[in-house]
Amino acid sequence: MDLVDFEALEKQIRGYDEQRERVIKRSRDIQKAAKQAIFSLHRGENDQAAARLQQAEKAAEELLPVIKESPGLRYGSFSNAMEEYAEAVVFKGYLEEGRLPPSSSVQYVETEEYLGGVLDFTGELNRYAILRATKRDVVAVQQAKDLVESIFFAFIQFDLRNGSLRKKYDALKYCLRKLENTLYELSLTAAGLTSKPEDIPEPQADGAMQDE
Incomplete structure (x- = not known):
């Protein structure tokens, strides 16, 4: 039995779990910021909404390299958070332009x-x-x-x-x-x-x- 091999596998799994916890935690930040942006938009606080969306985007940018390395981590918390982010961006776009923003204008999200x-x-x-x-x-x-x-x-x-x-x-x-x-x-x-x-x-x- 190759113990070195098993040690390497254990390290790999541990690293994945650590990255998963990081994705889950920061995804909560994305979702919270997006929800707050929507709340601000309803109140007409557009500058505050924009600031909240910037917070969400910063968190998404931090996680995207991790997601790219381990695509399976996208599904679940991160994907749900990005749906919330997309909702906020679309709502903001509608209030500003009176139309539904196309998918090409909503960065970071998949179809x-x-x-x-x-x-x-x-x-x-x-x-x-x-x-x-x-x-x-x-x-x-x-x-x-x-x-x-x-x-x-x-x-x-x-x-x-x-x-x-x-x-x-x-x-x-x-x-x-x-x-x-x-x-x-x-x-x-x-x-x-x-x-x-x-x-x-x-x-x-x-x-x-x-x-x-």
Whole structure:
């Protein structure tokens, strides 16, 4: 038995575990900073949001060389944190430009992380729209509804299996329905009516994704 070989293997595994703990710890920092950025964006504190995103980016830059050396470490904590980061960047981009930032403008993230961030962003957009609705900003609510509707139909082309993206997509129709109801309630208020909104058909599309 080659004890030297086993000692080398033990050292290798120990090193991997140490790197894994480092990734988990710093990923929490990324996720926390991204969440704080989103909170700041809702409050109109754009400079603070930008500073929080810079903190997240700094942590991601520290971890990327580790991830490159051991790709398996990306899945789990780091990937979840990058979805949160993508969500914050997309939300910030929408507030600044009024459109959905493309994946090419969201650095550090992979395809599924960007898509997950976009789907999570629709929840923040719904919250933003409700806030605008309290100020009777019909235009902002309409724009939010139109974008969520576009995202809903754009995702139909993806063959999503039963995973996290599929679950988030399935929840998207409820977000869209909330925005539709919000617009309807605003129209009633504008007309001086107080009746309950009629049933609005849930979004449907031909060729919808099938469960596997």
